[in-house]
Amino acid sequence: MTLETEFVAQGPAAPRRPAHLTPLPLRSAVLHPESSLGRWQDLNGAATIPHCVENLEATGTIANFRRLAEAGENGPEGAFAGPWFADTDLYKTIEAMGWEIGRSGTDAWTPWLADLAGLMEKTQAEDGYLNTYVQGVEGQERFAHPDFTHELYSAGHLIQAAVALHRGSRDERFLQIGRRVADFVVKLDDGKGNPIIDGHPEVETALVELYRETGEQDYLTAAERQIDRRGHRSLEPGRFGSLYYQDHLPVRENTEAIGHSVRQLYLAAGATDVYLENGDETLLRAMEKLWRSAFGTKMYITGGHGSRHRDEAYGDPFELPPDRAYAETCASIAAFQWGWRMLLATGQAHYADEMERALFNGIAASTSHTGKAFFYSNPLQLRTGHEGSDEDSPSERLPWYGCACCPPNIARLIASLQGYTATGTAGALQLHLLHAGTYSTDGLSVTVETQYPYDGELVIRASGSGELSVRIPAWAVGATASGVELVAGEYFKTRIEDGEELRISLPMNATLVRADDRVDAVRGCVAVLRGPLVFCVEQADLPEGVVVEQLHLDPAAPITTETTEGDVAPVRLRLTGVVRALEPALYTTLPARTEGSAIEFTAIPYNAWANRGPGAMRVWLPVR
């Protein structure tokens, strides 16, 4: 599908009614192909998306459509394969293709997409309903178990895919399928005039995106009704209770991040999307409180969310164990997407700070250097002797999962990543993610040259003139622009003229960070950060005979930075501390404590761990 002429398509979540910030059109931000994120985008298009397609074939996810589309008089042959929400893994892959076509102009998937559109058209019911689990498994009835069957979640991902494909390639065929699904959702009610809500939020943000793409007010109204209906315990509570699906309190009253973390964060993104379009301040106020709970009391330093394996859920405030961090990849992606919407709604830099934290740590760690293996859960610690046979917390990235929500979620995010970097209106540009690339708006285009996040020097060259705002991260105390000190945690706003070169310097010294006393699980420990990157110590970097658990950092010792090439991580840190002998007893009466012998050891970016085989790792280091 070669693009014959240029057209202006929107990126992710561009409001029809911009509040503070206006996203750039999809092609107005281009990440430099040699930058770390630019390379990831290429890897995503060349490796991850094709890997998803292969696995969707291999696991029968596509066959679920084929068996319905090709069903004869006696109904479909063979059995439905995979979990009941399997369709959505396919939809997210299609969404990734939509963004990737928009980004790179590839036509590699044109025949595949056409085939698939055919299967979906044949599978979709007269009234727009489409779900290969409910349609393809005997005894299933539509919306008999909305707590469980993910039917609207699935509809949402189909709509998102249709929107992305329309934006990326002007494809009308999927958009029609998506609209028919959405039209069905618009009319759907529980027989008492209430909308049916789904155990897994997602359709909210999808409906708003479709409203943005089509201008059809009904879709926004349907999203508003989803938000208003949730929290009235209309869903069966199930094994984990109503709060698992955030159905225990109305959205405007539920100000503690709770329950299944991906559901909570998708819901928050949807509620913020509704605010962005209808301006309902009660929603924004609730979302600001919810943000403070999630990011102020329940977030891992890597930008991970969700500390419980049992129900993939948020824990109590400050319950943030590094070893049992669930920190699902999808939760960090959802947090990033919510952060973008809050940023658009308020223009406040701290939202972009958190997007950056998640992107370079929790999200980046999920994917191997091959682009073909993934973590579902992203712990901040793996012990020597970890039992890695559990699929939720393997010792290494796996190529695919029985519940394969994460890999295609990464694919769709990375393919659209440039859309989250900058905003702008005529003559004014705002740079949020400080990455090498070109960012353009009417009358002003800037090229950013930098090795950020590995280096703190940014050279920004203007073509055209206007107002330029650059986010100075909160950690970047002492940042300067051409020698003048800047305020960290705010946007540096300046006028830039055609041909002018602006040099921004962010301090990239390694810093030691500790957690609130109430985060019991990391008491007496520090995390080592450099710029936006969280570092970790991996067994692979330790001398023989020393295990990660023996290390204690000397917080007063200097930390040196080493750059490496062609290696698993472009930057490493050299730390100093002691190695303590392992203890003979689980519990000992005070005092009795060995001091240990001196050692220097290496830390690598957390996002690069587990690329050299399985082994122990830790982010939080005990202080000597």
Place this chain on the structure above:
Amino acid sequence: MTLETEFVAQGPAAPRRPAHLTPLPLRSAVLHPESSLGRWQDLNGAATIPHCVENLEATGTIANFRRLAEAGENGPEGAFAGPWFADTDLYKTIEAMGWEIGRSGTDAWTPWLADLAGLMEKTQAEDGYLNTYVQGVEGQERFAHPDFTHELYSAGHLIQAAVALHRGSRDERFLQIGRRVADFVVKLDDGKGNPIIDGHPEVETALVELYRETGEQDYLTAAERQIDRRGHRSLEPGRFGSLYYQDHLPVRENTEAIGHSVRQLYLAAGATDVYLENGDETLLRAMEKLWRSAFGTKMYITGGHGSRHRDEAYGDPFELPPDRAYAETCASIAAFQWGWRMLLATGQAHYADEMERALFNGIAASTSHTGKAFFYSNPLQLRTGHEGSDEDSPSERLPWYGCACCPPNIARLIASLQGYTATGTAGALQLHLLHAGTYSTDGLSVTVETQYPYDGELVIRASGSGELSVRIPAWAVGATASGVELVAGEYFKTRIEDGEELRISLPMNATLVRADDRVDAVRGCVAVLRGPLVFCVEQADLPEGVVVEQLHLDPAAPITTETTEGDVAPVRLRLTGVVRALEPALYTTLPARTEGSAIEFTAIPYNAWANRGPGAMRVWLPVR
């Protein structure tokens, strides 16, 4: 059922072929009725067992039998109620009654038991099979899903109940039902000559107990075959994998405590029982290694086992979060039962030390002062703001649970508790649990007067002469007998003459204990112990405006003991430390740390927590 004449019945797990130690007959140990455990036994008989009966009626567990016993030609009416293993809650209650009748001679349950025997006789199939779930739910087939249906687990609890009732009351009717079930199990195979094993071990120890009670060798052989068969992946791996049921490695090779902790510990008790009867040293060696893994790397300081909520399982070594401690009540009970068997097998004091730790902490904490409310999970920390709606980790004890395994398990343990206190042969007595009571063997009877575990003074008076061994706990460094220093962690063995009075003095100063460095979750913290009791700080004891999370203990400050009467806890400790202001940010660059102001605060025994309403609590206290 009044006992017409005296008879000699065995207590729990008395080997036919004693290895090192020989349990006393059931009635040869009597806990003093005013002692803490004696009072608990009375409360158990008066409150807990009747409470179980009420709830078994209310939840339909007994009705499951009634509907099958009274089924007409068209099959049973109404629906099966409760989880598929509901029968076992009833069996454990009957077991508790058996022990309690043996202990107190009560005849309060005679008609109820006769009714129930009638129902069970009617329900039991011709061939001995009995399971109201499989027999009572349409479409269920025997042993179609042994990974899941708990059919042998259920058979085991029925057998255990029959044995206890026979020991306690010479009841033959239940024993016949139990034997018919066991005879069925003896013949059961998978069609290829292999025994079928169950997803939940329990039948192993039950079969050995029935062998002990009847002398029927087939039952021991069936238990041996269960042990030999496990670990060959004959069970469907299911959601949590083969290791969840310890089916991943043969019992003699599986030396890491792993998977569902209650299953692991019941299995270990069963394997040790088999060793006790057949003397197979390969089993004992494996159990010793498994013990070191469980008690040396995976046990909470309260004697709790299992750190994961997801699958009620052991975590990795040293993964012992206090807040998400699962520490199921049943796991501590199982650990206690396994410890008894290892003690009998080896005579080593450390096994009794661990029984004591579990009994006075993990197990004792499970039950409220009313005897009618219970914890299923026994965390070592509850945060301010804990979301307590989750049934596995409520903020307060609940009267009953959907999965109600714990309350009747407590009932059966406490009713038989005196059976675990001492062992002996003619002219020789060994005291393991140092509690007020009378312990008798041929030719020697001793009465122990003490307030232990609240006080360290023991006065032991002999009637008759012989050899007396008294366990000196490992923590009791500096213990003396009539002024002579004793070796902690060993048995003090002495000759005692008729009328002689032996005074043993155990040091009861509060001590601070820290965990192995690798227990990351409690780094920088200490636990306060006094004697065998672990203490905790509860919100209820703090001044207004101070929350538990603000406390930091001064480890150098003296600790004073206060005794109280008619209160929630007979002993309290006064500690000194600082209160730190709550921090404004989740993550902070070093240094920046508030020092706090001085405070004295109270700690109570962990086993007494949550008897004054819900509220924050912690065992591990950060050190100033």
